[in-house]
Amino acid sequence: MPDLLTADRVRIVYDDLGPRAGTPVVLCHGLAAAGEQLAADAAYFAGLGYRVLVPDLRGHGRSGTPAPARVEAFSIPRMAADLTDMLDHAAVGPVHWVGNSLGGILALFLLRHEAGRLRTLATFGTCYRLQLPRWVSGLIPLSYGLAGAPLTARLGARLTTSNRQARPLLEKLLARFDPGVGRLVAANLARYDLRAEAMAARLPILLLRGGRDAAVNAALGPTLEAMRGRPHFTVVELPEGGHCANLDATAAWRAALLGFWQGH
Template identity: 35%
Template sequence: MQSSRPDGGGSEMTTCRLPTGVTLEYEVIGDTGAEVVCFVHGAAANMRQFEVQQQRFVPSHRVLRLSLRGHGGSSAVERPRPSDYARATLARDVVALWDELGIASAHVVGNSLGGLVGYELLSLAPGRLRSLTTFGTTAALASPPALRWTMTTLQRLLGSRGMSRLLARTASHDRAVAQLVAEMCRSADARALRLVMHDIATYDYTAFLRQQTLPLLLVRGERDDGINANLGSTLTALAATPRFTLVDLPGTGHFANLERPDAFARVLTRFLVSVDDASAVRSPYRRAVGSKAKDEPVRELQPA
């Protein structure tokens, strides 16, 4: 491990060379005896996405945020194959970093691609997740071949800088958030981004999720139209698990933690307390008995 550069938000980053062959940038702060919360960003973003959440949760938890391979200050594979940026490969990097840091278990919070990495962590190291929170993530997606070709071609033509300019206009209704997303995109490796986007174009975790028993939280952004249109089978699968909660976060899109950080923190805090506090007789985050609708058979809780 070695000291590295500032992350652009005032924090000093650390890097770690992993047995998986890449170097990841990360920051971990907080009491070493506290429960760990591990934040995993979305495609084209990096660890800067969770700087605000790190400050909010460090009084009660040990907080780890990281940049996935090919993102931020983490290294990219020089001559990458598709498998070098597969979801399972990204998850193996996270587990390797946990091993290097002596982290036995963690609450995982993932946005978009980070949520898919969370699903892979459930498969790779199920006993090491205390809970999994996802937002901007659907458990099943089947992009048409024409759309996959269009996205791949667009990324190849625009590169990271061109994509960042596009994201600055489209990533969020909040201009400051869109600008931050664009800045993060500029530091992503263009080849890595193309392979990641190709890998996440088609997948289905719904059958796998039905088998899970750990606490699961899905935060749904009101304006995250692309994801919300594909959430039906995800909600049905998650509702079949014993400890699932769905929370709607009004006024947010794909980057709920950036668009309404205080409300996001309240939702996540209440959920983590409900998991960490073994003495709680009944948590406010319990799956409701019965169903509201065929495609949404769980109670929706609004943030306090």
């Protein structure tokens, strides 16, 4: 369980699995989750000979939270910088990057100045553009405050995955998540547009679209319109996949990634 200290004194913890000489892969979770969401997948890919890095983003899982916790400490550029620090700390590159939701957003931002860090990029549950009202970020602490962490976590897990065996894991992650951190991260995610970075990229990009990820699918229109016809861009449909498609369309999700990596 390696860890590092960022420039603003936040401890970032990540897992490093598989042979050191293996082709490097990053599996990066989304908002309110942690690397534990992808632990089984990391072990699977490591068993195939890949070297797999799985971070806990700041304010999530085993990683630290800035003190004081301010909105700028959870900006997209700041959180992305944590991940380049991780790549430097692990002395790897370029990597096959797989990002769920926020984990995909941060990788899209890296395309702006750090594209050489990535060999390929795959996202799931990620929109390349989002335009939401700022007040939406307040819904996270509101739900935890009104319903309490256990009930919020239970409902969140049920809404996130149709896989009943996966729900206890998500419920655990959501129950221990700090809703104050959620508000600060979400405030930075309400309005962003990273389509230009994706359009200008020269590396292969894969969008894994879960058929049951209703909220993201409803917002994917501008992303798909911008990327239509781009030779470096591929969409793979995962009909049984929800927002965390690795948990409810596991075999198809893994097969799509392996085919993508082996093709590039």
